[in-house]
Amino acid sequence: MKVEEKEHIMTEPKTIPEINKKALIEARNVNVFYGHFQALKDINISMNKNSVTAFIGPSGCGKSTFLRCFNRMNDYIDGYSIKGEIVIDQKKINWKNVVIEELRKEVGMVFQKPNPFPKTIFENVAYGLKIQGIKDKSFIEERVIKSIKDVALWDEVKDDLKKSALALSGGQQQRLCIARTLAVEPKIVLMDEPTSALDPISTASIEELMFELKQKYTIVIVTHNMQQAARISDKTAFFYMGEIIEYDDTKIIFTNPKQEKTQNYITGRFG
Amino acid sequence: MTNSQKNKLIDNAFKIFGVACTLFGLIILAILIYDILKTGLTRIDWDFITNLPSRRAQKAGIYTALMGTVWILFLTAIIAFPIGVGAGIYLEEYGKKSKWANFLEINIANLAGVPSIIYGLLGLEIFVRAFNLGGSLLAGSLTLSLLILPIVIVSTREALKAVPSSIKDASVALGASKWQTIWNQTLPASVGGVLTGVILAISRAIGETAPLIVVGALAYVPFAPSSPMDEFTVMPIQIFNWVSRPQHEFAVNSAAAIIILLLITFMMNGVAVYYRNKWQKKIKW
Amino acid sequence: MRTRTQEKIIETLLKLAASITILTTIGIIGVLLYETIAFFKEVSIVDFLTDTEWTPLFAQKHFGILPLVSGTVLTTLIAIAVALPIGLTIAVYLNMYAPKAFRKTFKPMLEVLAAVPTVVYGFFALTVVTPFLQSIYPDLSGFNSLSAGIVMGIMIIPFVSSLSEDALYAIPKTLKEASFGMGATRFQTSFKVMVPAASSGIIVSVILAISRAIGETMIVAIAAGQQPRLTFDPTVPIETITAYIVQVSMGDVPHGSLEYRTIFAAGITLFIFTFLLNTVSFWIKKKYQEKYD
Numbered sequence: 039m040k041v042e043e044k045e046h047i048m049t050e051p052k053t054i055p056e057i058n059k060k061a062l063i064e065a066r067n068v069n070v071f072y073g074h075f076q077a078l079k080d081i082n083i084s085m086n087k088n089s090v091t092a093f094i095g096p097s098g099c100g101k102s103t104f105l106r107c108f109n110r111m112n113d114y115i116d117g118y119s120i121k122g123e124i125v126i127d128q129k130k131i132n133w134k135n136v137v138i139e140e141l142r143k144e145v146g147m148v149f150q151k152p153n154p155f156p157k158t159i160f161e162n163v164a165y166g167l168k169i170q171g172i173k174d175k176s177f178i179e180e181r182v183i184k185s186i187k188d189v190a191l192w193d194e195v196k197d198d199l200k201k202s203a204l205a206l207s208g209g210q211q212q213r214l215c216i217a218r219t220l221a222v223e224p225k226i227v228l229m230d231e232p233t234s235a236l237d238p239i240s241t242a243s244i245e246e247l248m249f250e251l252k253q254k255y256t257i258v259i260v261t262h263n264m265q266q267a268a269r270i271s272d273k274t275a276f277f278y279m280g281e282i283i284e285y286d287d288t289k290i291i292f293t294n295p296k297q298e299k300t301q302n303y304i305t306g307r308f309g
Numbered sequence: 310m311t312n313s314q315k316n317k318l319i320d321n322a323f324k325i326f327g328v329a330c331t332l333f334g335l336i337i338l339a340i341l342i343y344d345i346l347k348t349g350l351t352r353i354d355w356d357f358i359t360n361l362p363s364r365r366a367q368k369a370g371i372y373t374a375l376m377g378t379v380w381i382l383f384l385t386a387i388i389a390f391p392i393g394v395g396a397g398i399y400l401e402e403y404g405k406k407s408k409w410a411n412f413l414e415i416n417i418a419n420l421a422g423v424p425s426i427i428y429g430l431l432g433l434e435i436f437v438r439a440f441n442l443g444g445s446l447l448a449g450s451l452t453l454s455l456l457i458l459p460i461v462i463v464s465t466r467e468a469l470k471a472v473p474s475s476i477k478d479a480s481v482a483l484g485a486s487k488w489q490t491i492w493n494q495t496l497p498a499s500v501g502g503v504l505t506g507v508i509l510a511i512s513r514a515i516g517e518t519a520p521l522i523v524v525g526a527l528a529y530v531p532f533a534p535s536s537p538m539d540e541f542t543v544m545p546i547q548i549f550n551w552v553s554r555p556q557h558e559f560a561v562n563s564a565a566a567i568i569i570l571l572l573i574t575f576m577m578n579g580v581a582v583y584y585r586n587k588w589q590k591k592i593k594w
Numbered sequence: 595m596r597t598r599t600q601e602k603i604i605e606t607l608l609k610l611a612a613s614i615t616i617l618t619t620i621g622i623i624g625v626l627l628y629e630t631i632a633f634f635k636e637v638s639i640v641d642f643l644t645d646t647e648w649t650p651l652f653a654q655k656h657f658g659i660l661p662l663v664s665g666t667v668l669t670t671l672i673a674i675a676v677a678l679p680i681g682l683t684i685a686v687y688l689n690m691y692a693p694k695a696f697r698k699t700f701k702p703m704l705e706v707l708a709a710v711p712t713v714v715y716g717f718f719a720l721t722v723v724t725p726f727l728q729s730i731y732p733d734l735s736g737f738n739s740l741s742a743g744i745v746m747g748i749m750i751i752p753f754v755s756s757l758s759e760d761a762l763y764a765i766p767k768t769l770k771e772a773s774f775g776m777g778a779t780r781f782q783t784s785f786k787v788m789v790p791a792a793s794s795g796i797i798v799s800v801i802l803a804i805s806r807a808i809g810e811t812m813i814v815a816i817a818a819g820q821q822p823r824l825t826f827d828p829t830v831p832i833e834t835i836t837a838y839i840v841q842v843s844m845g846d847v848p849h850g851s852l853e854y855r856t857i858f859a860a861g862i863t864l865f866i867f868t869f870l871l872n873t874v875s876f877w878i879k880k881k882y883q884e885k886y887d
Contacts (some may be wrong), residue, residue: 320780
C-alpha cells in the first residue's frame with residue numbers, strides 16, 4: 039500500500055494525462071519569471087472540483103505567485119512572464135485571446151488584507167454585478183443579501199447596508215470581501231493568506247466559513263499558518279524555492295510526508 | 310564663556326531669528342492686506358460692482374472686468390478640467406513605464422517652469438492669429454488652459470497615486486476592466502484631491518494678467534461680454550490699468566478692485582483646502 | 595468584445611489629452627523660432643547680443659537685448675537676496691526648531707504668499723514699498739528695481755521655504771539623531787549635517803525660485819519702470835524682458851511689423867534662460883532621487 043502511494047506521489051507531477059476530467063484546475067509545466075529571476079520551476083498540479091487546496095511554504099517560495107497565475111493578477115508586474123499551460127475548466131487561460139475580465143468572473147480572489155471599497159456595504163457586494171452591466175435591481179438586491187448571508191455576516195450588518203464598509207471591523211471587512219467575491223458566483227475562489235491580518239476569533243469564523251463554501255466552490259488558499267492548512271484543506275502542496283516539493287492529501291502531508299524538506303518545514307525546523 | 314555656552318547662545322539666537330523670518334512673510338502679508346483694505350474698502354459699494362468703466366474715477370466700476378473674470382473662470386475650467394484630468398489619468402494609470410510616458414513627464418515638468426507671459430506669446434500667434442479668434446474670451450481661456458494644464462495634470466496624478474493598489478486589485482479581481490476600475494473606484498476615491506488641484510489651478514488662472522495682455526485682452530471694454538467670441542477684460546488687467554494712472558483716485562479704485570480679486574482668490578483657495586481636508590478625513594485606509 | 599473596443603477608445607482619448615502637452619511645447623518653440631527668425635532677417639544677431647541700447651519703439655532704433663537682460667538679472671538678484679536667506683532660515687526653523695503644530699499651521703500660511711495674484715504685489719510695491727524706501731533714501735526714483743525686487747523676493751519666499759523644508763524632511767531621521775547623539779546643538783546639526791545632506795533639494799528650490807523671478811511680469815511692469823538701460827543701479831527705473839513684452843502688447847503694434855517681432859525675440863531670450871534653469875533643476879532632482887530611493 040505504502041509503496042504504491044509513494045509511487046503515485048512521485049509520478050503524478052511528471053505524468054499528467056492530457057485531460058483530467060475530474061480536475062477543475064490544472065497546471066502543466068508552468069515556469070514563471072520576473073525578468074531573469076525564475077520564480078516557479080516546472081510546476082505540475084491538478085485540483086479537483088469542490089475541494090480546498092492549501093499552498094504552504096516559506097516566504098518567497100512562489101506560492102502566492104502561483105496563486106495569482108490562476109486569475110492572471112501577475113499580468114501587472116513588470117518583467118513577468120509565464121511558460122507552460124494553466125487550464126481551468128478545460129480552457130487554457132494563459133494565452134493572449136483570453137478575455138481577462140471574463141476569466142476573473144469565474145475565478146474570484148480574496149486578498150491578504152481586507153480591501154473593501156470606500157463605499158457602502160451594499161455597494162461593495164453589488165459592485166461585481168454592476169460592472170457586468172446587470173441593471174435588474176431586485177436581482178442585485180437578492181444576490182447581495184444572499185452573499186452576505188453566505189458569509190454569515192447578515193445578522194451583523196442587515197441594518198447597516200447603507201453604511202460605509204470602512205466602518206466594519208477587520209474580520210467583518212474580510213467576510214464582506216469574501217461576500218463580494220461570491221456575489222458574482224465564481225467557480226473558484228483564490229485566497230491569498232486571507233486571515234493573516236485578522237485576530238484569532240475572526241480567523242476562526244472565516245475558517246468555519248470555508249467548510250461551508252466548499253460545497254459550492256473550489257477553493258485554493260495560500261497560508262503561512264500550518265495549523266490552518268491542516269484544519270481546512272483536503273490537499274496540500276508544499277512549495278520551496280519555486281518548486282512543488284510535495285503535493286498530497288493534507289492528512290498525509292502533515293502526518294507522514296515523503297520528503298525530508300516537507301518534514302522539516304512542518305515540524306518548524308526552517309521557514 | 311565656555312564653548313558649549315557659546316553654542317547654546319548661537320542656537321537660541323538662531324531660534325529667535327527663525328521665528329522672526331517666519332513671521333516676516335506673514336507680517337508683510339498682513340501689511341499688504343491692511344493697506345489695501347484701508348485704501349480701498351470705503352470705495353466698494355454696489356455701484357462700484359455694477360458700473361461700467363469710466364474715465365472719471367468716481368464713476369468707474371468693475372462690472373465688465375468682473376464679468377470677464379467670471380467668463381474666463383468657467384471657460385478655462387471647462388477646457389482645462391477634462392484635458393488635464395484625462396492626461397493625468399493616462400500618465401498615472403496607462404502610460405507608466407513606456408518611453409512615451411517618460412518623455413511626456415519630462416515635458417510637463419518643463420512646461421510648468423515656462424513663464425506665463427510666454428504662453429501669452431503662444432496664444433497670440435496660435436489662437437488669436439492662426440485660429441483667427443481675435444482678442445476674444447475663447448482665445449484667452451484657451452491660453453490660460455494650456456498654462457494651468459501642467460498643474461492640473463500633476464495634482465491629478467498625486468491624487469490618483471494616493472489610492473491604494475489593494476482597491477484596484479479588488480476591483481480587477483472581480484472582473485472589472487481597467488476603465489471600469491478607474492471610473493468606479495480610483496476616480497471616486499481620489500475626487501477630493503483632483504478637485505483641489507483643479508480649483509487651485511483655476512484660482513491661479515484668474516489671477517493671471519500678463520498672458521491675457523499679450524493675447525490682446527483690452528484695458529478698456531465698454532460692455533460686459535455676452536459670448537465666448539467677445540472682447541473682454543479681466544479684474545487683474547483692470548487693476549493694472551488703474552495702478553498705471555497717476556491720480557490717487559484711481560489708486561483707490563485699484564485697491565478696491567484688489568479686495569474683490571483677493572476675495573475671489575482666497576475663497577477658491579479656501580474651498581480647495583476644505584475639499585482636501587474633507588477628502589483626507591473621509592478616507593482613511 | 596464591445597467593452598474591448600470601448601476600452602481602446604477611452605485609452606486613445608486619454609492619450610490624446612496627454613499629447614496636448616507635447617503640442618504645447620512644439621507650439622511654444624515653433625512660434626518663438628518662427629517670429630525670431632523673421633526678426634533676425636532684419637536685425638543682425640551680433641547687434642542683438644552686443645548693442646547696449648534697446649529702443650525699438652523710437653525713431654532711432656537699437657535692438658540690443660543687454661539692457662533688458664540686465665534689468666531682468668538685477669531684479670532677480672535682489673529677489674533672491676531677499677528670498678534665499680529668509681526662505682532657508684524658515685525651512686531650517688520649521689524643520690529643526692518649531693513645534694509640530696507651529697509647522698503645520700505656518701507652512702500653509704506662508705504658501706498663501708504664493709497664491710496672491712502678482713498684480714496685487716505690483717500695487718503693493720508701487721504704493722507702499724517704494725514710498726517707504728523713499729522715506730529712508732530720498733533719491734530713490736518712483737520706479738526702481740529695488741522695490742520691485744524686494745517684493746518679488748517676498749513673493750518667492752514660499753518657493754524656497756516649502757521646497758527646502760520638504761528636502762530637509764526627507765533626510766533620514768537617523769542622521770539627525772547621530773548628530774544630536776554626539777552632543778551637537780540644533781544649530782550645528784542644521785548647518786553641518788542637515789543642510790548639506792539636503793543640499794540638492796535646496797538648490798533645486800532656489801533654481802525654481804530664480805526661474806520664477808525671471809519670468810515674473812506684473813510686479814516689474816508696474817513698479818520697476820519702462821526704461822531699458824544697462825545698469826546695476828537698483829535705484830533707477832529699468833525694464834525687464836517681461837515688462838517690455840507687456841509694454842508692447844498694451845500698445846497698438848501692427849502684426850507682422852518689426853516691433854511686433856521684437857517681443858518674440860525678447861520672449862525666446864526669456865525662454866532660453868528659464869529652460870536652462872529648469873533643465874538643470876530637473877537633472878539635479880533626478881540624480882538626487884536615485885540617491886535616496
